[in-house]
Amino acid sequence: MPFNVNPPKRKRILVVDDEPDVTLLVRLNLQRTGRYEVQQENRASRAVSTARTFQPDLILLDIMMPEMDGGDVLAQLREDAGLRNVPVMFLTATVLPEELKSKGGTIGGHPCIAKPFQTEVLLSRIDSILSGGKPAAAPR
Amino acid sequence: MNGEPIQVLLLETTAAGAAPLENQLDDAGVARFALERVGRAEDAIDRLEKNHVDVVLLHLPPDQALRVLPSVQQRAPSVPVVVLTDEENESAAVQAVRGGAQDYLIRSKTDARTLAHGLRYAIERKRAEEALQKSEAFYHSLVESLPQNIFRKDLLGRFTFGNGRFCKEIGKSLDQIVEKTDFDFFPADLAAKYRADDQGVIESGKAFEVIEEHVTPVGEKLYVQVIKTPVHDAAGNLIGTQGIFWDVSERFRSEEQLKQAYADLAAKEAELLETMKLLKASHEELIQAQLQLIQAEKLESVGRLAAGVAHEVKNPLAILLMGLDYLAEAETREPAADQDVMRAMRDAVYRADVIVRGLVDFSANRRLDAIPQDLNAMIQRSLLLVKHELVGAHVAAIPELAEDLPPVLLDPTKIQQVFVNLFMNAIQAMPRGGTLTVRTRARRLQSVERDEGSRSAERFRAGDRVVIAEVEDTGTGIPPDKLVKVFDPFFTTKPTGRGTGLGLTVTRKIVELHHGVVSIANRDGGGARVTLMFKAHGSESHAIQREPAQAQAHPGR
Numbered sequence: 024m025p026f027n028v029n030p031p032k033r034k035r036i037l038v039v040d041d042e043p044d045v046t047l048l049v050r051l052n053l054q055r056t057g058r059y060e061v062q063q064e065n066r067a068s069r070a071v072s073t074a075r076t077f078q079p080d081l082i083l084l085d086i087m088m089p090e091m092d093g094g095d096v097l098a099q100l101r102e103d104a105g106l107r108n109v110p111v112m113f114l115t116a117t118v119l120p121e122e123l124k125s126k127g128g129t130i131g132g133h134p135c136i137a138k139p140f141q142t143e144v145l146l147s148r149i150d151s152i153l154s155g156g157k158p159a160a161a162p163r
Numbered sequence: 164m165n166g167e168p169i170q171v172l173l174l175e176t177t178a179a180g181a182a183p184l185e186n187q188l189d190d191a192g193v194a195r196f197a198l199e200r201v202g203r204a205e206d207a208i209d210r211l212e213k214n215h216v217d218v219v220l221l222h223l224p225p226d227q228a229l230r231v232l233p234s235v236q237q238r239a240p241s242v243p244v245v246v247l248t249d250e251e252n253e254s255a256a257v258q259a260v261r262g263g264a265q266d267y268l269i270r271s272k273t274d275a276r277t278l279a280h281g282l283r284y285a286i287e288r289k290r291a292e293e294a295l296q297k298s299e300a301f302y303h304s305l306v307e308s309l310p311q312n313i314f315r316k317d318l319l320g321r322f323t324f325g326n327g328r329f330c331k332e333i334g335k336s337l338d339q340i341v342e343k344t345d346f347d348f349f350p351a352d353l354a355a356k357y358r359a360d361d362q363g364v365i366e367s368g369k370a371f372e373v374i375e376e377h378v379t380p381v382g383e384k385l386y387v388q389v390i391k392t393p394v395h396d397a398a399g400n401l402i403g404t405q406g407i408f409w410d411v412s413e414r415f416r417s418e419e420q421l422k423q424a425y426a427d428l429a430a431k432e433a434e435l436l437e438t439m440k441l442l443k444a445s446h447e448e449l450i451q452a453q454l455q456l457i458q459a460e461k462l463e464s465v466g467r468l469a470a471g472v473a474h475e476v477k478n479p480l481a482i483l484l485m486g487l488d489y490l491a492e493a494e495t496r497e498p499a500a501d502q503d504v505m506r507a508m509r510d511a512v513y514r515a516d517v518i519v520r521g522l523v524d525f526s527a528n529r530r531l532d533a534i535p536q537d538l539n540a541m542i543q544r545s546l547l548l549v550k551h552e553l554v555g556a557h558v559a560a561i562p563e564l565a566e567d568l569p570p571v572l573l574d575p576t577k578i579q580q581v582f583v584n585l586f587m588n589a590i591q592a593m594p595r596g597g598t599l600t601v602r603t604r605a606r607r608l609q610s611v612e613r614d615e616g617s618r619s620a621e622r623f624r625a626g627d628r629v630v631i632a633e634v635e636d637t638g639t640g641i642p643p644d645k646l647v648k649v650f651d652p653f654f655t656t657k658p659t660g661r662g663t664g665l666g667l668t669v670t671r672k673i674v675e676l677h678h679g680v681v682s683i684a685n686r687d688g689g690g691a692r693v694t695l696m697f698k699a700h701g702s703e704s705h706a707i708q709r710e711p712a713q714a715q716a717h718p719g720r
Contacts, residue, residue, distance in 0.1 A: 041554075042478050042482070044482045044507035044510065044511065045478060045481055045482055045485075047500075047503065047504075047507060048481075048482055048485035048486055048489060048504065048507065049485065051485075051489050051496070051497065051500055051504065052485055052488055052489050054497075055489070055492070055495040055496055055497070056495070057495075087474060087551070087554055087555055088554065089553070089554045089557060089559070090557060091557065092555070092557075114481075116473070116474040116475075116477035116478055116481070117470070117474050137477075138477045138478060138480065138481035139477055139480035139481035139482075139483070139484040139485075140481065140484065140485075141484060141488060142484075142485055142488035142489070143488070
């Protein structure tokens, strides 16, 4: 990416996944674009408080986690006035890509991406959400 | 003329002749004689009772001599008696000799020398006679007193002798037997056999011995041992056969019974071996069927686990894919993170490998293949297989595994199946999350409590070193009335579609195949506890620590 004299404000993305290596690689791959500032959170129970502090533009949320799952975290976010409108995209290993495609790339109305995914696809879904607020196209 | 003089007791009614007779006898030069005269028969008998007498000389008229002779004979049967009389009386002489007198001499025809010889020979004859009598008595006793049948036959098979016992056996007197053959007393076939045996002895000249059938005249069938030998005369000519036989029916029948018993036993043994073979085959079939059931139930578990395992693999795959993307573009990456990324990718490969291999191992259909294993390792691998389910149900797994656990003879995949089953049950019992505790410890059994349900007593003995595993959940527990049924096939407390009803049945079967016991109980604080107990590999029976083999189902709250 060429150097930009007036770079646009970098979007903040919070990645919540109990797998530290998943959050690490999501962070590295997003940050290298220079367009995102990424915060990792590996404990679902701390997701809301981290979000309050970090004030993300988008939350990437794993579904299957110990202590509480992604659905519970989402419910808590929706109850928080400051976070209610922050878009959330699920990252999940529990759903097959084909299954997700048939549901228009969403789970419960929320965009979702199935593990494993290519960084390119992740970036494209993130850009789509951040630019339009409209659920992006389903993954290939 | 040497040695002691011959003591002669002379009974003579006239006192005239004693001294001259003694002198005459001595002078004869045959032997020395000591003559003592008595005048009456009573004195003679008295004298015979008191002192030794070699010979009695009755110098009496014939009729007197014949009267005295019996009483002298009776008083001293072994002392020879010689009658010396003045009259020649042939009839008296014959009577005297028949009555036991050794000689009958006529005084007028007998000089001193003849008389001396007569006395001397009388003594010798009497001795010979007595010896013969003794010998006869000896042989007679042998033949007649022993409980054996003895007979003799001539060359034509005619009886020449039979002892009393033989006569009694035949039921005839000796007179009725002599000159008769076996054909006169026995059934024709037996008689023919006896005759053939005799002939064999005659031809071979050798003894013959056999145990054979014998039929008594009253038709009783006996078994007798027979020995037959050839008989020769003094010149060595073969003159017939002799035989001895005795009843061995009892012994023979006992032996026959023993033989029959042996044969029966052999037949029984063969039967038993055949039964054992069938039993073994049917046991083998049962084991096969059990292993198939175990495998079928396991495949069901594999199906249930597959989604979880897929999830566990997809995370590493996501890490790999993102890692590749990251490393592919050199310009924008943070070199400082390279090592971290590559470490994460390597870890991901290992994790995926472990989880996939775990499932493949777990689903493998093998026979029971027990090798010394670390039970803790089995538990760790099983926990990995259900990790997804644990996370999904918000169940925290807390392994409390003893570090010094002795090895146990286990089939790894079967035992993992047990733990996966128990973990899945525990997870399903805690729909709103909870704690799954897995605890292991080793103990030395102090005593074994007899408990039909757990079968502990059959498998364990006091002093055995055992390894115990407990799986505890914080779920709802099991209704007390259902505790005894949980190991029954197709019994389930789960909603339709959530369990086969075979999980605990198969669990118990697997544990039993490992000679262990499994029991289930409700915990005091809520939830259920399943206890497994296995004998430690190489366990020795030395009681050290108190730990009753108590693995029975306790009713819960």
